[in-house]
Amino acid sequence: MQTRRITPNSDKISTGLGELFSSLPLLFAFARRDIKIKYAQTYMGIFWSVFQPISALVIVSLFFGKLIHLDSGETPYPVFSFCGMLGWFYFVYLAGHSGLSLVTQQDIVRKASFPKIVLPFSKAISGLLDYGIWFVILIILLIVYGFEFKFRMFLFPAFFMINIIAGLAVGIWVAALSVRYRDLYQIVPYLIGMSIFVTPVVYPVETVSGWMRYVLYLNPMSGVLEGYRWTLLGTQIPSSNFLLGFGLLLILFITGLIFFKRTENKIADLI
Amino acid sequence: MKPVVIKAEGISKSYNLSRSLLSGVQHELGAVDPRILQKAYGSGDKITALSDISFEVRQGEVIGVIGRNGAGKTTLLKTLAGITKPTSGYAEISGQMAAILEIGMGFHSDLTGMENIFFNGKLMGMSKNDIRRQIDNIIDFSGVSEFINVPVKYYSKGMYARxxxxxxxxxxxxxxxxxxxxxxxxxxxxxxxxxRINQLISEGRTLMIVTHNLNELVSVCSRVFILRNGEIIADGHPEQIIPQYVEEVFSSIHKKNKNIRGFHDRLKEWETSDSPGNDTVRVRRLSVKRSEGDHDGTITNSDAIDICFTFEKLLPVSNYDFGFLLKDSGDNPVFGSTTMQCDKSVMENSTGVFTATGTIPGNLLNSGTFFLHFLIIEKSLNQVNLLPEGLFFKVELNDSLSKEIASSRFIGPLRPGLQWKISNEK
Structure with missing residues (x-):
């Protein structure tokens, strides 16, 4: 019979990933629940999840492509911007939802015993449905515009992983802090929304010059989107400067996990 | 002897209530020794929910945890479940544990009964296979099988709870x-x-139940903890512990304020000026005593008990009756009795002070604390007036009996000495 020991908070530094992996079934249960709730009592259900990317495609293509004439080089602008929005909307969903996951589910957090890190991570799964729909539309666009299959496309999942980690890194920090500072609940969704200006979602990196370019290099989501475009659309290979942002992201992610783990023991007392 | 499945050793838990930005950051980083913080912010910011709790629970035991609000019952459960961490001390849990602080945890109103069962089960540590194996039993037990694929927001409160x-x-x-x-x-x-709970017990599960309802508790628990201010002040068989708990609750209420909740310990007298009543009848004195004895001294279950209702009649009318309602410590009525059937010629058409005495025979009440509500019945108006104040008294087992029942358990407010006869069937 396994024996569990309950002890006061220790000073041991841990990321809590072990606990996460042993609670994977619960993680998927949370994700399924999110998806079911999302489509509960909607008449057209999944239609809205298809409508969103298509309307975004049309609006952004018309506004930035035709009206403002943003130059996306040889790549057709609709494909270019859609590829950026694919990653960016997933990031926004993940950072926002996982960041607020403890506060919005405080009833469960206060009363159930499970590793709380499951909650922010479960959003990576529940966000996949929308991501999948966007991705399918992107593939259709690629075929329509006559893109050919290339072996570099196999590198796409690597950038997708970084995309997940970027969303989670922000989300985990916000989740851990929001337990004590509920103020984040007000400001975070707004800030995440504003981050579109420092991320090359609708514009190419090349349009930004000077020191502003370094802001993009430090933003890991820029590297992710450049990676998406490189692997799928065959744009220029991303500059090695983007590794700066990825390095920062890794630090943010790991410290976030450790910080979350440290706060976890007090979550039920504070939230 | 069965193995120990829960071992708690010196568990203490205190909450820091300080909400300042700085102390919050310090706490989260864990960089500052809490003792320094306590000095800086004063110990007034700390609330002790549990202090130095130690016990062992063996497999198959059914523990009832009782105590007044804020005694630390829920915190104890949360700590054992690992939802909140102890400030010091430790616990060792052997085997799979589920903590139910609320039924229907994680239920979502937009999801169907079936969907909620699966999520709720997983949240409480069941695997998908466990749930699949039990799903028919769960639905059967709930009695909502017709509606199992309907969102639970359309359920009645009772269906939801079931x-x-x-x-x-x-x-x-x-x-x-x-x-x-x-x-x-x-x-x-x-x-x-x-x-179902009894079934779980017979399967050899270990249960720890926090509850307020003492009677329900007696019927299932093999052992009871009483918590007060975060400490276990009593630990033992419910037959012995629960009277102690009731005593403790009411004596502390009694000390604080004689009139709180309107119950007095066995005797209450009034001055003429503030006595309850109306223009015709005023209550002067209420008392409970052993028929052969005075107002002090222990009442045991074999004693006959006199309930005395002294009142003053100001007008020579004849349409009044008096009585009482006896309730147990769980506020459940045991029985009531009135003077309706008795000979009232002595007080009819006259004024003065009278005492109505109702005698509860010996060997009727079980041990425990009982509450008396007094009634004045106005027959002409068809009206029953319940006095705002009442009495309580305690019945204890006399020694010979308690030895006799040590092996078996008697439940309920009554322990009547019935006539038994054993005859030979041919």
Whole structure:
């Protein structure tokens, strides 16, 4: 019979990933629940999840492509911007939802015993449905515009992983802090929304010059989107400067996990 | 002897209430010794919920945890479940444990009964296979099988509670901690719940139940903890512990304020000026005593008990009756009695002070604390007036009997000395 020991908070530094992996079934249960709730009592259900990317495609293509004439080089602008929005909307969903996951589910957090890190991570799964729909539309666009299959496309999942980690890194920090500072609940969704200006979602990196370019290099989501475009659309290979942002992201992610783990023991007392 | 499944050693838990930005950051980083913080912010910011709790629970024991609000019952359960961490001390749990602080945890109103069963079960530590194996039993038990694919927001409160409890009742955990889960439901459902809990007990599960309802507790628990201010002040068999608890609750109420809740210890007298009553009848004195004895001294279950109701009649009318209603410590009525059937010629058409004495025969009441509500009945108006104040008294087992019943358990407010006869059937 396994024996569990309950002890006061220790000073041991841990990321809590072990606990996460042993609670994977619960993680998927949370994700399924999110998806079911999302489509509960909607008449057209999944239609809205298809409508969103298509309307975004049309609006952004018309506004930035035709009206403002943003130059996306040889790549057709609709494909270019859609590829950026694919990653960016997933990031926004993940950072926002996982960041607020403890506060919005405080009833469960206060009363159930499970590793709380499951909650922010479960959003990576529940966000996949929308991501999948966007991705399918992107593939259709690629075929329509006559893109050919290339072996570099196999590198796409690597950038997708970084995309997940970027969303989670922000989300985990916000989740851990929001337990004590509920103020984040007000400001975070707004800030995440504003981050579109420092991320090359609708514009190419090349349009930004000077020191502003370094802001993009430090933003890991820029590297992710450049990676998406490189692997799928065959744009220029991303500059090695983007590794700066990825390095920062890794630090943010790991410290976030450790910080979350440290706060976890007090979550039920504070939230 | 069965193995120890829960071992708690010196568990203490205190909450820091300081909300300042700085102390918050310090706490989160864990960089500052709490003792320094305590100095800086004063100990007034700290609340002790549990202090130095140690106990061992063996497999198959059924523990009832009782105590007044704020005694630390829920914190104890949360700590054992690992939801909140102790400030010092430790606990060791052997085997799978499920903590139910609320039934229907994680239920979402937009999801169907079936969907909620699966999520709720997983949240309480069941695997998908566990749930699949039990799903028919859960649905059967809940009695909502017709509506199992309907979102639970269309359920009545009772259906919702039944479904929620059904999942709890089919948990696979070896150790189950329950917090006040019997609050809902109709009589039938309560009965089914108790049957199910008894079944869990007979399967050898270990249960720890926090509850307020003392009678329900007696019927299932093999052992009771009483918590007060975060300490276990008593630990033992419910037959011995519960009277002690009731005593403790009421004596502390009694000390604080003589009139709180309107119950007095065995005797209450009034001055003429403030006595309850109307223009015709005024209450002067209420008392409980042994028929052969005075107002002090222990009442045991073999003693006859006199309930005395002294009143003054100001007008020579004849349409009054007096009586009382006896309730047990769980506020359940035991019986009532009035002067309706008795000879009232002595007080009819006259004024003066009279005493109506009702005698409860010996060998009728069980041990425990009882409450008396007094009634004045105005026959002409067809009106029953309940006095705002009443009495309570305690009945203890006399020694010869308590030895005799040590092996068996008597439940309920009565322990009548019935006439038994054993005859030879041929």
């Amino acid at each position: 479904l929620a409890f059904a999942v709890v009742a089919h948990l696979s955990a070896d150790i189950i901690l329950l917090d006040e889960v019997f609050l809902f439901g109709d009589v039938d459902f309560k009965k089914a719940s108790f049957q």
